[in-house]
Amino acid sequence: MNELLKIDTSNAERITVSARDLHKALEVSTDFNHWFTRMCEYGFEAQKDFTTFLSESTGGRPSQDAQITVDMAKEIAMLQRTEKGKEVRKYFIQIEKEWNSPERVMARALTIANKTIATLELENKEMKPKALFADAVAQSDTSILVYDLAKLICQNGIKIGGNRLWTWLRENGFIFKHSCEPTQKSMEMKLFEVIERTVQRSGHDPKVTRTTRVTGKGQVYFINKFLESQKGEQIC
Known part of the structure; x- marks a missing residue:
């Protein structure tokens, strides 16, 4: 490009x-x-x-x-x-x-983790790389779309598509049924954030758009949840 x-x-x-x-x-x-x-x-x-x-x-x-x-x-x-x-x-x-592609999100988290590892080595401390990587993602302010979360889950060995992930989130009480809005439980757990924008339109009233995105903490939470339960194995 x-x-x-x-x-x-x-x-x-x-x-x-x-x-x-x-x-x-x-x-x-x-x-x-x-x-x-x-x-x-x-x-x-x-x-x-x-x-x-x-x-x-x-x-x-x-x-x-x-x-x-x-x-x-x-x-x-x-x-x-x-x-x-x-x-x-x-x-x-x-x-x-x-x-916001899964590859770029993971790459940034890995960069943060590597820098932290280098700092810890200087201090003669130890931390498991996988745990450190997960912590770097969880602390990241970079949120992603639900469809990108599905790609991350696939990269961790659990095959699931974006539409089926939305369905799973609704069925398990993380997203309201017949909606794209996170439930109160999800927001209290800080698994999602809702980005609200006001779009000015010529000749029309402003339009407010709301987009649900998965936080860094949510990415780690859902990946671990799928790895533990092995849900979505047959879904591509």
Whole structure:
């Protein structure tokens, strides 16, 4: 995939992009400061959706910029209502899909675990790698979709598809029946999080979308539960 914008992956918890780079890629005619201030008025929160900072400009004078989450960047691209906005939004969707793939999630958790192992070795302490790996995933702020959880379970030797996993979660009281919402028990156990976004629509009232995602703790919990019970062996 061609790099439309430079993505910052230095933070293991989330990926971000420069607001100025996004402004340039969207070919916005309004100057950056006024444009970004207006975009922030669509319900985005400082420190959660974006972090502002000063960067050096070509003239040597500091200029305002911000690192914004890919979720925020997608919504901003959609708000432009231009062909360029559609192109940029599709680019971010693909970036996010790759970032949240089971392989990338596990790779990040393994990197965290390896760093922790190195630290512990310096302190002459011991910890089983598998337990450390599970702990790294559980403490991760990276949540994934239920369909991606199904892929992780498959990679651990239990074959199950996304649709059957949803059914199992409902039948076992983790998700409400006839719904995609986690039950109170699941939320208290911190197995899921619900991401809520308000999407502005031209000529229509804003639309609120809710997406259920599996937390790092939930990923470890469900993988272990399936390994213990061997449920879903016949499901591909």
